[in-house]
Amino acid sequence: MKTVLAVIGTAFVFATSAASQEMSDKAQEVIDAYRLQLCEQSTEDLRDEWPEGYVPTFDYDETVYRKVRLARDGATAELIYSSGMTCDGKRLGTCGSGVCSVHIIFNGHGYETFGGPLFLLHPEAGSGGETLAVIAWAGYGGYCRSQKNKETENVRDCLLTAYYDDWTKRLVFPVGYESGLPENATVEVKQ
Numbered sequence: 001m002k003t004v005l006a007v008i009g010t011a012f013v014f015a016t017s018a019a020s021q022e023m024s025d026k027a028q029e030v031i032d033a034y035r036l037q038l039c040e041q042s043t044e045d046l047r048d049e050w051p052e053g054y055v056p057t058f059d060y061d062e063t064v065y066r067k068v069r070l071a072r073d074g075a076t077a078e079l080i081y082s083s084g085m086t087c088d089g090k091r092l093g094t095c096g097s098g099v100c101s102v103h104i105i106f107n108g109h110g111y112e113t114f115g116g117p118l119f120l121l122h123p124e125a126g127s128g129g130e131t132l133a134v135i136a137w138a139g140y141g142g143y144c145r146s147q148k149n150k151e152t153e154n155v156r157d158c159l160l161t162a163y164y165d166d167w168t169k170r171l172v173f174p175v176g177y178e179s180g181l182p183e184n185a186t187v188e189v190k191q
Contacts, residue, residue: 027078039087060085070164071130078105079118106171130166
């Protein structure tokens, strides 16, 4: 009976979260990967303690997923911050040394990086333009050095951003990331 309730409870959590936030297929795919790989199919020591056929309960809190509007033309992005995901009430191993796995979903494509919680920066009122918000997150260590700028080479902490370019209709990451950019992203490397 306990196993059945865990499965039903998991389905209810997904249905409630998806309905209230209108989660895209790509965002659901990202969250499902965490559920499967780090919870249901986990090979960690906890799995040895589970009875045969047991399905653990995957859950996440309101800090994990949100959909945000980036521009007046209706462009949106979905932000996923893995810190609030749990398996049987225990945090998943998606964080370490002050950073967590974060995802930005834009136009059906996903971009993964590591850092602090994703938040929005808003342009000053009356500044014109289509941009309503810039996605930002705290970066640490190697993610800051990826800027390929001699002045920031030894910076330990930095603020990383991604913004919507209403001219190209793409998400722009103004740092030189080594890999992982979605097909519909552009990179603006400032030397």
